[in-house]
Amino acid sequence: MPYVAGDTMVRHAWQEGYAIGAFSAHNAETILAVLEAAEAERSPVMIQIGQRAINTLGLAPLKALVDAYLGRVSVPVCVHLDHSRRFEQTLEAVRCGFQSVMFDGSHLPFAENARITRAVAEVAHALKIGCEGEIGKIGGVEDEIDVADEEALITSCEEAARFVAATGVDYLAVSIGTAHGLYTRPPKLAFGRLAELRETVARPVVLHGGSGVPDAQIQRAIGLGVAKINVDTELRQAFTEGMAGVLAENPQEYALAVTLGRGREAMRQKVQEKIRLFGSQGRA
Ligand SMILES: [Zn+2]
Structure with missing residues:
Protein backbone atom coordinates (compact mmCIF):
# COMPACT_ATOMS: atom_id res chain seq x y z
CA MET A 1 0.00 0.00 0.00
CA PRO A 2 1.48 3.40 -0.94
CA TYR A 3 1.30 6.47 1.23
CA VAL A 4 -2.19 7.85 1.73
CA ALA A 5 -3.04 11.56 1.98
CA GLY A 6 -3.85 12.73 5.49
CA ASP A 7 -7.22 14.19 4.56
CA THR A 8 -8.37 10.93 2.93
CA MET A 9 -7.25 8.92 5.96
CA VAL A 10 -8.72 11.18 8.64
CA ARG A 11 -11.97 11.84 6.80
CA HIS A 12 -12.62 8.11 6.45
CA ALA A 13 -12.06 7.65 10.18
CA TRP A 14 -14.35 10.57 10.96
CA GLN A 15 -17.14 9.21 8.77
CA GLU A 16 -16.79 5.69 10.13
CA GLY A 17 -16.52 6.66 13.80
CA TYR A 18 -12.97 5.69 14.70
CA ALA A 19 -9.74 7.68 15.11
CA ILE A 20 -6.36 7.59 13.42
CA GLY A 21 -3.45 7.35 15.83
CA ALA A 22 -0.79 9.93 15.04
CA PHE A 23 2.25 8.46 16.72
CA SER A 24 5.42 10.50 17.14
CA ALA A 25 8.64 8.96 15.85
CA ILE A 31 9.50 4.52 13.13
CA LEU A 32 9.73 0.71 12.98
CA ALA A 33 7.75 0.33 16.21
CA VAL A 34 4.85 2.32 14.71
CA LEU A 35 4.96 0.55 11.34
CA ILE A 47 3.78 8.78 11.73
CA GLN A 48 4.31 12.19 13.24
CA ILE A 49 7.55 14.07 12.91
CA GLY A 50 7.86 16.76 15.55
CA GLN A 51 10.11 19.73 16.12
CA ARG A 52 12.51 18.07 18.55
CA ALA A 53 13.21 15.20 16.19
CA ILE A 54 13.68 17.66 13.33
CA ASN A 55 16.11 19.70 15.41
CA THR A 56 18.20 16.66 16.22
CA LEU A 57 18.03 14.50 13.07
CA GLY A 58 16.59 16.73 10.36
CA LEU A 59 13.28 16.70 8.53
CA ALA A 60 14.44 15.18 5.22
CA PRO A 61 16.51 12.36 6.82
CA LEU A 62 13.55 11.34 9.01
CA LYS A 63 11.22 11.24 6.01
CA ALA A 64 13.85 9.23 4.09
CA LEU A 65 13.91 6.70 6.93
CA VAL A 66 10.15 6.19 6.72
CA ASP A 67 10.47 5.86 2.93
CA ALA A 68 13.14 3.21 3.39
CA TYR A 69 10.99 1.09 5.71
CA LEU A 70 7.63 1.60 4.01
CA GLY A 71 8.06 -1.51 1.89
CA ARG A 72 7.89 -3.63 5.04
CA VAL A 73 4.20 -2.92 5.55
CA SER A 74 1.02 -3.26 3.51
CA VAL A 75 -1.20 -0.89 5.53
CA PRO A 76 -1.90 2.79 4.65
CA VAL A 77 0.72 5.15 6.09
CA CYS A 78 0.74 8.94 6.26
CA VAL A 79 3.75 11.02 7.37
CA HIS A 80 2.63 14.15 9.22
CA LEU A 81 4.54 17.28 10.20
CA ASP A 82 3.60 18.18 13.79
CA HIS A 83 3.46 21.70 15.27
CA SER A 84 5.33 23.63 12.61
CA ARG A 85 5.61 27.30 13.40
CA ARG A 86 7.26 28.25 10.12
CA PHE A 87 5.59 28.43 6.72
CA GLU A 88 8.95 27.59 5.10
CA GLN A 89 9.19 24.39 7.11
CA THR A 90 5.75 23.26 5.96
CA LEU A 91 6.93 23.79 2.36
CA GLU A 92 10.07 21.78 3.05
CA ALA A 93 7.90 18.94 4.37
CA VAL A 94 5.71 19.10 1.27
CA ARG A 95 8.81 18.96 -0.92
CA CYS A 96 10.06 15.92 1.02
CA GLY A 97 6.76 14.17 0.29
CA PHE A 98 4.88 14.39 3.59
CA GLN A 99 1.18 13.54 3.22
CA SER A 100 0.00 15.90 5.95
CA VAL A 101 1.28 19.12 7.50
CA MET A 102 0.29 21.10 10.56
CA PHE A 103 0.87 24.79 10.92
CA ASP A 104 0.55 25.82 14.55
CA GLY A 105 -0.14 29.52 14.77
CA SER A 106 -2.04 29.23 18.04
CA HIS A 107 0.50 31.59 19.68
CA LEU A 108 -0.23 34.26 17.04
CA PRO A 109 -3.08 36.77 16.87
CA PHE A 110 -6.14 35.24 15.15
CA ALA A 111 -5.72 37.08 11.84
CA GLU A 112 -2.04 36.14 11.53
CA ASN A 113 -2.71 32.52 12.44
CA ALA A 114 -5.52 32.38 9.86
CA ARG A 115 -3.47 34.07 7.13
CA ILE A 116 -0.50 31.70 7.35
CA THR A 117 -2.63 28.58 7.93
CA ARG A 118 -4.63 29.46 4.82
CA ALA A 119 -1.43 29.72 2.77
CA VAL A 120 -0.31 26.30 4.05
CA ALA A 121 -3.75 24.80 3.30
CA GLU A 122 -3.66 26.18 -0.26
CA VAL A 123 -0.30 24.53 -0.94
CA ALA A 124 -1.44 21.29 0.70
CA HIS A 125 -4.65 21.14 -1.30
CA ALA A 126 -2.90 21.96 -4.58
CA LEU A 127 -0.77 18.89 -3.94
CA LYS A 128 -3.67 16.81 -2.59
CA ILE A 129 -2.31 16.28 0.92
CA GLY A 130 -3.88 17.02 4.30
CA CYS A 131 -3.56 20.18 6.37
CA GLU A 132 -4.09 20.72 10.10
CA GLY A 133 -4.47 24.03 11.90
CA GLU A 134 -4.83 24.91 15.56
CA ILE A 135 -7.15 27.31 17.29
CA GLY A 136 -7.08 27.77 21.05
CA LYS A 137 -4.04 27.09 23.14
CA ILE A 138 -3.24 23.56 24.25
CA GLY A 139 -1.47 23.51 27.60
CA GLY A 140 1.75 21.76 28.54
CA VAL A 141 5.17 21.27 27.09
CA GLU A 142 5.80 19.85 23.65
CA ASP A 143 8.42 20.59 21.11
CA GLU A 144 9.65 23.63 23.01
CA ILE A 145 6.17 25.12 23.09
CA ASP A 146 5.35 26.19 26.61
CA VAL A 147 1.91 27.49 27.43
CA ALA A 148 1.03 28.42 30.97
CA ASP A 149 -1.94 26.43 32.24
CA GLU A 150 -4.09 29.51 32.72
CA GLU A 151 -3.64 30.36 29.07
CA ALA A 152 -4.78 26.91 27.99
CA LEU A 153 -8.30 28.05 27.32
CA ILE A 154 -11.06 25.94 25.84
CA THR A 155 -11.54 26.75 22.16
CA SER A 156 -14.61 28.84 21.47
CA CYS A 157 -17.07 27.63 18.81
CA GLU A 158 -17.31 31.07 17.27
CA GLU A 159 -13.53 31.33 16.83
CA ALA A 160 -13.24 27.78 15.55
CA ALA A 161 -15.96 28.36 12.94
CA ARG A 162 -14.35 31.61 11.77
CA PHE A 163 -10.94 29.92 11.62
CA VAL A 164 -12.18 27.00 9.53
CA ALA A 165 -14.02 29.31 7.14
CA ALA A 166 -10.94 31.53 6.78
CA THR A 167 -8.39 28.74 6.28
CA GLY A 168 -10.06 25.65 4.78
CA VAL A 169 -8.06 23.27 6.98
CA ASP A 170 -8.99 19.59 6.67
CA TYR A 171 -8.79 18.84 10.38
CA LEU A 172 -8.64 21.11 13.34
CA ALA A 173 -6.67 20.92 16.59
CA VAL A 174 -8.68 22.45 19.41
CA SER A 175 -8.16 22.97 23.09
CA ILE A 176 -10.73 20.93 25.05
CA GLY A 177 -8.88 20.25 28.26
CA THR A 178 -5.95 18.07 27.23
CA ALA A 179 -2.30 19.04 27.69
CA HIS A 180 1.01 18.01 26.20
CA GLY A 181 3.33 15.94 28.35
CA ALA A 190 -14.85 19.41 27.81
CA PHE A 191 -17.35 17.10 26.12
CA GLY A 192 -20.08 19.72 25.93
CA VAL A 201 -16.87 23.22 12.43
CA ALA A 202 -18.35 20.16 10.67
CA ARG A 203 -14.98 18.49 10.14
CA PRO A 204 -12.66 16.12 11.99
CA VAL A 205 -11.21 17.33 15.26
CA VAL A 206 -7.66 16.50 16.36
CA LEU A 207 -6.91 15.67 19.98
CA HIS A 208 -3.42 16.70 21.10
CA GLY A 209 -1.98 15.54 24.40
CA GLY A 210 -3.56 12.09 24.03
CA SER A 211 -1.12 10.44 26.46
CA GLY A 212 -2.63 9.71 29.85
CA VAL A 213 -6.23 10.56 28.96
CA PRO A 214 -8.46 7.83 30.49
CA ASP A 215 -9.68 5.31 27.90
CA ALA A 216 -13.35 6.04 28.51
CA GLN A 217 -12.80 9.75 27.77
CA ILE A 218 -10.89 8.90 24.57
CA GLN A 219 -13.76 6.73 23.36
CA ARG A 220 -16.35 9.35 24.20
CA ALA A 221 -14.30 11.98 22.35
CA ILE A 222 -14.15 9.75 19.25
CA GLY A 223 -17.94 9.48 19.43
CA LEU A 224 -18.07 13.29 19.32
CA GLY A 225 -15.99 13.72 16.17
CA VAL A 226 -12.35 13.35 17.21
CA ALA A 227 -10.73 11.48 14.31
CA LYS A 228 -6.99 12.01 14.85
CA ILE A 229 -5.32 11.50 18.21
CA ASN A 230 -1.71 12.49 18.83
CA VAL A 231 0.31 10.26 21.13
CA ASP A 232 3.92 10.92 22.03
CA THR A 233 4.71 10.96 25.75
CA GLU A 234 3.31 7.50 26.53
CA LEU A 235 5.28 6.03 23.65
CA ARG A 236 8.55 7.61 24.77
CA GLN A 237 7.82 6.32 28.26
CA ALA A 238 7.28 2.78 26.98
CA PHE A 239 10.45 2.96 24.88
CA THR A 240 12.56 4.28 27.76
CA GLU A 241 11.15 1.76 30.24
CA GLY A 242 11.90 -1.03 27.79
CA MET A 243 15.53 0.06 27.62
CA ALA A 244 15.67 0.55 31.38
CA GLY A 245 14.45 -3.02 31.84
CA VAL A 246 17.45 -4.35 29.97
CA LEU A 247 19.86 -2.25 32.04
CA ALA A 248 18.19 -3.33 35.29
CA GLU A 249 18.91 -6.94 34.34
CA ASN A 250 22.43 -6.22 33.15
CA PRO A 251 23.92 -2.78 33.82
CA GLN A 252 26.74 -3.64 31.43
CA GLU A 253 24.58 -4.37 28.44
CA TYR A 254 26.29 -2.14 25.90
CA ALA A 255 24.83 -3.70 22.77
CA LEU A 256 22.57 -0.96 21.45
CA ALA A 257 20.75 -3.52 19.32
CA VAL A 258 19.62 -5.09 22.60
CA THR A 259 18.67 -1.95 24.57
CA LEU A 260 17.10 -0.14 21.62
CA GLY A 261 15.50 -3.39 20.52
CA ARG A 262 13.71 -3.78 23.85
CA GLY A 263 12.58 -0.16 23.67
CA ARG A 264 11.21 -0.70 20.19
CA GLU A 265 9.34 -3.81 21.30
CA ALA A 266 7.77 -2.02 24.29
CA MET A 267 6.71 0.90 22.10
CA ARG A 268 5.24 -1.42 19.47
CA GLN A 269 3.03 -2.99 22.14
CA LYS A 270 1.90 0.44 23.38
CA VAL A 271 1.05 1.59 19.84
CA GLN A 272 -1.00 -1.59 19.32
CA GLU A 273 -2.92 -0.86 22.55
CA LYS A 274 -3.70 2.64 21.31
CA ILE A 275 -4.77 1.43 17.87
CA ARG A 276 -7.30 -0.91 19.50
CA LEU A 277 -8.51 1.86 21.82
CA PHE A 278 -8.98 4.20 18.84
CA GLY A 279 -10.88 1.52 16.89
CA SER A 280 -8.63 1.69 13.82
CA GLN A 281 -7.62 -1.99 13.93
CA GLY A 282 -8.75 -3.93 10.89
CA ARG A 283 -9.46 -0.71 8.96
CA ALA A 284 -6.49 -0.97 6.59
ZN1 LIG B 1 0.45 18.71 20.01
Whole structure:
Protein backbone atom coordinates (compact mmCIF):
# COMPACT_ATOMS: atom_id res chain seq x y z
CA MET A 1 0.00 0.00 0.00
CA PRO A 2 1.48 3.40 -0.94
CA TYR A 3 1.30 6.47 1.23
CA VAL A 4 -2.19 7.85 1.73
CA ALA A 5 -3.04 11.56 1.98
CA GLY A 6 -3.85 12.73 5.49
CA ASP A 7 -7.22 14.19 4.56
CA THR A 8 -8.37 10.93 2.93
CA MET A 9 -7.25 8.92 5.96
CA VAL A 10 -8.72 11.18 8.64
CA ARG A 11 -11.97 11.84 6.80
CA HIS A 12 -12.62 8.11 6.45
CA ALA A 13 -12.06 7.65 10.18
CA TRP A 14 -14.35 10.57 10.96
CA GLN A 15 -17.14 9.21 8.77
CA GLU A 16 -16.79 5.69 10.13
CA GLY A 17 -16.52 6.66 13.80
CA TYR A 18 -12.97 5.69 14.70
CA ALA A 19 -9.74 7.68 15.11
CA ILE A 20 -6.36 7.59 13.42
CA GLY A 21 -3.45 7.35 15.83
CA ALA A 22 -0.79 9.93 15.04
CA PHE A 23 2.25 8.46 16.72
CA SER A 24 5.42 10.50 17.14
CA ALA A 25 8.64 8.96 15.85
CA HIS A 26 12.11 10.10 16.80
CA ASN A 27 14.53 7.67 15.15
CA ALA A 28 14.67 4.46 13.12
CA GLU A 29 13.55 2.26 16.02
CA THR A 30 10.48 4.34 16.82
CA ILE A 31 9.50 4.52 13.13
CA LEU A 32 9.73 0.71 12.98
CA ALA A 33 7.75 0.33 16.21
CA VAL A 34 4.85 2.32 14.71
CA LEU A 35 4.96 0.55 11.34
CA GLU A 36 5.13 -2.92 12.91
CA ALA A 37 2.23 -2.14 15.27
CA ALA A 38 0.06 -0.87 12.41
CA GLU A 39 0.87 -3.92 10.30
CA ALA A 40 0.08 -6.29 13.18
CA GLU A 41 -3.28 -4.60 13.77
CA ARG A 42 -4.09 -4.09 10.06
CA SER A 43 -4.56 -0.40 10.85
CA PRO A 44 -4.00 2.80 8.90
CA VAL A 45 -1.48 4.94 10.75
CA MET A 46 0.10 8.37 10.90
CA ILE A 47 3.78 8.78 11.73
CA GLN A 48 4.31 12.19 13.24
CA ILE A 49 7.55 14.07 12.91
CA GLY A 50 7.86 16.76 15.55
CA GLN A 51 10.11 19.73 16.12
CA ARG A 52 12.51 18.07 18.55
CA ALA A 53 13.21 15.20 16.19
CA ILE A 54 13.68 17.66 13.33
CA ASN A 55 16.11 19.70 15.41
CA THR A 56 18.20 16.66 16.22
CA LEU A 57 18.03 14.50 13.07
CA GLY A 58 16.59 16.73 10.36
CA LEU A 59 13.28 16.70 8.53
CA ALA A 60 14.44 15.18 5.22
CA PRO A 61 16.51 12.36 6.82
CA LEU A 62 13.55 11.34 9.01
CA LYS A 63 11.22 11.24 6.01
CA ALA A 64 13.85 9.23 4.09
CA LEU A 65 13.91 6.70 6.93
CA VAL A 66 10.15 6.19 6.72
CA ASP A 67 10.47 5.86 2.93
CA ALA A 68 13.14 3.21 3.39
CA TYR A 69 10.99 1.09 5.71
CA LEU A 70 7.63 1.60 4.01
CA GLY A 71 8.06 -1.51 1.89
CA ARG A 72 7.89 -3.63 5.04
CA VAL A 73 4.20 -2.92 5.55
CA SER A 74 1.02 -3.26 3.51
CA VAL A 75 -1.20 -0.89 5.53
CA PRO A 76 -1.90 2.79 4.65
CA VAL A 77 0.72 5.15 6.09
CA CYS A 78 0.74 8.94 6.26
CA VAL A 79 3.75 11.02 7.37
CA HIS A 80 2.63 14.15 9.22
CA LEU A 81 4.54 17.28 10.20
CA ASP A 82 3.60 18.18 13.79
CA HIS A 83 3.46 21.70 15.27
CA SER A 84 5.33 23.63 12.61
CA ARG A 85 5.61 27.30 13.40
CA ARG A 86 7.26 28.25 10.12
CA PHE A 87 5.59 28.43 6.72
CA GLU A 88 8.95 27.59 5.10
CA GLN A 89 9.19 24.39 7.11
CA THR A 90 5.75 23.26 5.96
CA LEU A 91 6.93 23.79 2.36
CA GLU A 92 10.07 21.78 3.05
CA ALA A 93 7.90 18.94 4.37
CA VAL A 94 5.71 19.10 1.27
CA ARG A 95 8.81 18.96 -0.92
CA CYS A 96 10.06 15.92 1.02
CA GLY A 97 6.76 14.17 0.29
CA PHE A 98 4.88 14.39 3.59
CA GLN A 99 1.18 13.54 3.22
CA SER A 100 0.00 15.90 5.95
CA VAL A 101 1.28 19.12 7.50
CA MET A 102 0.29 21.10 10.56
CA PHE A 103 0.87 24.79 10.92
CA ASP A 104 0.55 25.82 14.55
CA GLY A 105 -0.14 29.52 14.77
CA SER A 106 -2.04 29.23 18.04
CA HIS A 107 0.50 31.59 19.68
CA LEU A 108 -0.23 34.26 17.04
CA PRO A 109 -3.08 36.77 16.87
CA PHE A 110 -6.14 35.24 15.15
CA ALA A 111 -5.72 37.08 11.84
CA GLU A 112 -2.04 36.14 11.53
CA ASN A 113 -2.71 32.52 12.44
CA ALA A 114 -5.52 32.38 9.86
CA ARG A 115 -3.47 34.07 7.13
CA ILE A 116 -0.50 31.70 7.35
CA THR A 117 -2.63 28.58 7.93
CA ARG A 118 -4.63 29.46 4.82
CA ALA A 119 -1.43 29.72 2.77
CA VAL A 120 -0.31 26.30 4.05
CA ALA A 121 -3.75 24.80 3.30
CA GLU A 122 -3.66 26.18 -0.26
CA VAL A 123 -0.30 24.53 -0.94
CA ALA A 124 -1.44 21.29 0.70
CA HIS A 125 -4.65 21.14 -1.30
CA ALA A 126 -2.90 21.96 -4.58
CA LEU A 127 -0.77 18.89 -3.94
CA LYS A 128 -3.67 16.81 -2.59
CA ILE A 129 -2.31 16.28 0.92
CA GLY A 130 -3.88 17.02 4.30
CA CYS A 131 -3.56 20.18 6.37
CA GLU A 132 -4.09 20.72 10.10
CA GLY A 133 -4.47 24.03 11.90
CA GLU A 134 -4.83 24.91 15.56
CA ILE A 135 -7.15 27.31 17.29
CA GLY A 136 -7.08 27.77 21.05
CA LYS A 137 -4.04 27.09 23.14
CA ILE A 138 -3.24 23.56 24.25
CA GLY A 139 -1.47 23.51 27.60
CA GLY A 140 1.75 21.76 28.54
CA VAL A 141 5.17 21.27 27.09
CA GLU A 142 5.80 19.85 23.65
CA ASP A 143 8.42 20.59 21.11
CA GLU A 144 9.65 23.63 23.01
CA ILE A 145 6.17 25.12 23.09
CA ASP A 146 5.35 26.19 26.61
CA VAL A 147 1.91 27.49 27.43
CA ALA A 148 1.03 28.42 30.97
CA ASP A 149 -1.94 26.43 32.24
CA GLU A 150 -4.09 29.51 32.72
CA GLU A 151 -3.64 30.36 29.07
CA ALA A 152 -4.78 26.91 27.99
CA LEU A 153 -8.30 28.05 27.32
CA ILE A 154 -11.06 25.94 25.84
CA THR A 155 -11.54 26.75 22.16
CA SER A 156 -14.61 28.84 21.47
CA CYS A 157 -17.07 27.63 18.81
CA GLU A 158 -17.31 31.07 17.27
CA GLU A 159 -13.53 31.33 16.83
CA ALA A 160 -13.24 27.78 15.55
CA ALA A 161 -15.96 28.36 12.94
CA ARG A 162 -14.35 31.61 11.77
CA PHE A 163 -10.94 29.92 11.62
CA VAL A 164 -12.18 27.00 9.53
CA ALA A 165 -14.02 29.31 7.14
CA ALA A 166 -10.94 31.53 6.78
CA THR A 167 -8.39 28.74 6.28
CA GLY A 168 -10.06 25.65 4.78
CA VAL A 169 -8.06 23.27 6.98
CA ASP A 170 -8.99 19.59 6.67
CA TYR A 171 -8.79 18.84 10.38
CA LEU A 172 -8.64 21.11 13.34
CA ALA A 173 -6.67 20.92 16.59
CA VAL A 174 -8.68 22.45 19.41
CA SER A 175 -8.16 22.97 23.09
CA ILE A 176 -10.73 20.93 25.05
CA GLY A 177 -8.88 20.25 28.26
CA THR A 178 -5.95 18.07 27.23
CA ALA A 179 -2.30 19.04 27.69
CA HIS A 180 1.01 18.01 26.20
CA GLY A 181 3.33 15.94 28.35
CA LEU A 182 2.58 14.19 31.64
CA TYR A 183 -0.59 15.00 33.53
CA THR A 184 -0.26 15.75 37.21
CA ARG A 185 -3.93 14.77 37.63
CA PRO A 186 -6.26 13.05 35.16
CA PRO A 187 -7.69 15.52 32.65
CA LYS A 188 -11.41 16.13 32.25
CA LEU A 189 -12.28 16.74 28.63
CA ALA A 190 -14.85 19.41 27.81
CA PHE A 191 -17.35 17.10 26.12
CA GLY A 192 -20.08 19.72 25.93
CA ARG A 193 -17.80 21.99 23.93
CA LEU A 194 -16.68 19.11 21.75
CA ALA A 195 -20.31 18.36 20.89
CA GLU A 196 -20.89 22.03 20.00
CA LEU A 197 -17.71 22.12 17.92
CA ARG A 198 -18.88 19.11 15.94
CA GLU A 199 -21.91 21.13 14.84
CA THR A 200 -20.08 24.38 14.15
CA VAL A 201 -16.87 23.22 12.43
CA ALA A 202 -18.35 20.16 10.67
CA ARG A 203 -14.98 18.49 10.14
CA PRO A 204 -12.66 16.12 11.99
CA VAL A 205 -11.21 17.33 15.26
CA VAL A 206 -7.66 16.50 16.36
CA LEU A 207 -6.91 15.67 19.98
CA HIS A 208 -3.42 16.70 21.10
CA GLY A 209 -1.98 15.54 24.40
CA GLY A 210 -3.56 12.09 24.03
CA SER A 211 -1.12 10.44 26.46
CA GLY A 212 -2.63 9.71 29.85
CA VAL A 213 -6.23 10.56 28.96
CA PRO A 214 -8.46 7.83 30.49
CA ASP A 215 -9.68 5.31 27.90
CA ALA A 216 -13.35 6.04 28.51
CA GLN A 217 -12.80 9.75 27.77
CA ILE A 218 -10.89 8.90 24.57
CA GLN A 219 -13.76 6.73 23.36
CA ARG A 220 -16.35 9.35 24.20
CA ALA A 221 -14.30 11.98 22.35
CA ILE A 222 -14.15 9.75 19.25
CA GLY A 223 -17.94 9.48 19.43
CA LEU A 224 -18.07 13.29 19.32
CA GLY A 225 -15.99 13.72 16.17
CA VAL A 226 -12.35 13.35 17.21
CA ALA A 227 -10.73 11.48 14.31
CA LYS A 228 -6.99 12.01 14.85
CA ILE A 229 -5.32 11.50 18.21
CA ASN A 230 -1.71 12.49 18.83
CA VAL A 231 0.31 10.26 21.13
CA ASP A 232 3.92 10.92 22.03
CA THR A 233 4.71 10.96 25.75
CA GLU A 234 3.31 7.50 26.53
CA LEU A 235 5.28 6.03 23.65
CA ARG A 236 8.55 7.61 24.77
CA GLN A 237 7.82 6.32 28.26
CA ALA A 238 7.28 2.78 26.98
CA PHE A 239 10.45 2.96 24.88
CA THR A 240 12.56 4.28 27.76
CA GLU A 241 11.15 1.76 30.24
CA GLY A 242 11.90 -1.03 27.79
CA MET A 243 15.53 0.06 27.62
CA ALA A 244 15.67 0.55 31.38
CA GLY A 245 14.45 -3.02 31.84
CA VAL A 246 17.45 -4.35 29.97
CA LEU A 247 19.86 -2.25 32.04
CA ALA A 248 18.19 -3.33 35.29
CA GLU A 249 18.91 -6.94 34.34
CA ASN A 250 22.43 -6.22 33.15
CA PRO A 251 23.92 -2.78 33.82
CA GLN A 252 26.74 -3.64 31.43
CA GLU A 253 24.58 -4.37 28.44
CA TYR A 254 26.29 -2.14 25.90
CA ALA A 255 24.83 -3.70 22.77
CA LEU A 256 22.57 -0.96 21.45
CA ALA A 257 20.75 -3.52 19.32
CA VAL A 258 19.62 -5.09 22.60
CA THR A 259 18.67 -1.95 24.57
CA LEU A 260 17.10 -0.14 21.62
CA GLY A 261 15.50 -3.39 20.52
CA ARG A 262 13.71 -3.78 23.85
CA GLY A 263 12.58 -0.16 23.67
CA ARG A 264 11.21 -0.70 20.19
CA GLU A 265 9.34 -3.81 21.30
CA ALA A 266 7.77 -2.02 24.29
CA MET A 267 6.71 0.90 22.10
CA ARG A 268 5.24 -1.42 19.47
CA GLN A 269 3.03 -2.99 22.14
CA LYS A 270 1.90 0.44 23.38
CA VAL A 271 1.05 1.59 19.84
CA GLN A 272 -1.00 -1.59 19.32
CA GLU A 273 -2.92 -0.86 22.55
CA LYS A 274 -3.70 2.64 21.31
CA ILE A 275 -4.77 1.43 17.87
CA ARG A 276 -7.30 -0.91 19.50
CA LEU A 277 -8.51 1.86 21.82
CA PHE A 278 -8.98 4.20 18.84
CA GLY A 279 -10.88 1.52 16.89
CA SER A 280 -8.63 1.69 13.82
CA GLN A 281 -7.62 -1.99 13.93
CA GLY A 282 -8.75 -3.93 10.89
CA ARG A 283 -9.46 -0.71 8.96
CA ALA A 284 -6.49 -0.97 6.59
ZN1 LIG B 1 0.45 18.71 20.01
